[in-house]
Amino acid sequence: MIDHLLSLQKTEPEYYTDDIIKGLVLVLILAGTDTSAATMEWAMTLLLNHPDVLKKAKAELDIHVGKDRLIEESDLPKLRYLQSIISETLRVFPVAPLLVPHMSSDDCQVGGFDIPGGTLLLINAWAIHRDPQVWEDPTSFIPERFENGERENYKLIPFGTGRRACPGVGLAHRVVGLALGSLIQCYDWKKISKTSIDTTEGKGLTMPKLEPLEAMCKACEIIKTGSLELENNI
Numbered sequence: 001m002i003d004h005l006l007s008l009q010k011t012e013p014e015y016y017t018d019d020i021i022k023g024l025v026l027v028l029i030l031a032g033t034d035t036s037a038a039t040m041e042w043a044m045t046l047l048l049n050h051p052d053v054l055k056k057a058k059a060e061l062d063i064h065v066g067k068d069r070l071i072e073e074s075d076l077p078k079l080r081y082l083q084s085i086i087s088e089t090l091r092v093f094p095v096a097p098l099l100v101p102h103m104s105s106d107d108c109q110v111g112g113f114d115i116p117g118g119t120l121l122l123i124n125a126w127a128i129h130r131d132p133q134v135w136e137d138p139t140s141f142i143p144e145r146f147e148n149g150e151r152e153n154y155k156l157i158p159f160g161t162g163r164r165a166c167p168g169v170g171l172a173h174r175v176v177g178l179a180l181g182s183l184i185q186c187y188d189w190k191k192i193s194k195t196s197i198d199t200t201e202g203k204g205l206t207m208p209k210l211e212p213l214e215a216m217c218k219a220c221e222i223i224k225t226g227s228l229e230l231e232n233n234i
């Protein structure tokens with residue numbers, strides 16, 4: 001991407017100054033890292049609290065990737081259950097619960113309410129995702145709900161919607177999918193205590209867990225075979 005911006009600098013130097021390029025790269029790092037990392041932490045927490053879901057995800061990986069090689073980005077479209085886990089995690093714990101503030105550029109109507117131009121608008125995605133009139137059993141973690149086509153627009157908006165929606169949505173799904181898939185494929189996971197892991201939300205720009213996740217893991221055989229395979233390919 002930096003290559004692309006630098007080549008644009010050659011054709012439009014008055015716009016693509018070093019400062020603009022630095023700003024673009026900075027915003028991608030700021031908007032893309034904590035959000036993806038926090039989503040991973042919530043996903044692992046939910047999986048540890050729902051071992052049946054974790055087992056089903058591992059079985060899906062066994063079927064579509066196998067035990068002889070590590071998961072690759074190209075496997076992701078086949079891993080529908082893993083994708084449902086990510087969607088369900090983002091539904092229950094959207095890491096940008098109020099999206100980002102928007103301002104109406106003109107007088108408009110939203111949901112029957114008259115909004116004057118210049119009004120600051122906040123969208124409570126967290127509340128929409130947990131609204132019992134919109135979702136059945138909204139506080140439960142049920143990735144299966146997405147297997148039945150539960151994907152209507154405006155019900156699930158962890159990335160916002162419309163022309164100011166998150167431009168990193170595709171990258172986020174790939175990064176979280178690959179990282180989460182790798183953690184599930186390569187390790188056997190366990191909680192550190194018998195009780196459920198606390199899922200209280202803390203405060204922060206991207207909604208963190210109040211208590212950072214602690215868990216135990218044991219490396220699986222695939223770590224050895226997968227690393228050997230990687231070494232041979234280098």
Ligand code: HEM
Binds near residue numbers: 031039160168171
């Ligand atoms: C799980 C991961 C992520 C979540 C939940 C997330 C969520 C969001 C949300 C809610 C917004 C505001 C949308 C709105 O205004 O209504 C946003 C904006 C944005 N995101 Fe993401 N994001 C994620 C990952 C990423 C990644 C990986 C990148 C790029 C590397 C990225 C880049 C951006 C940028 C540049 C904006 C500002 C867009 C604009 O104002 O036009 N995000 N994101």
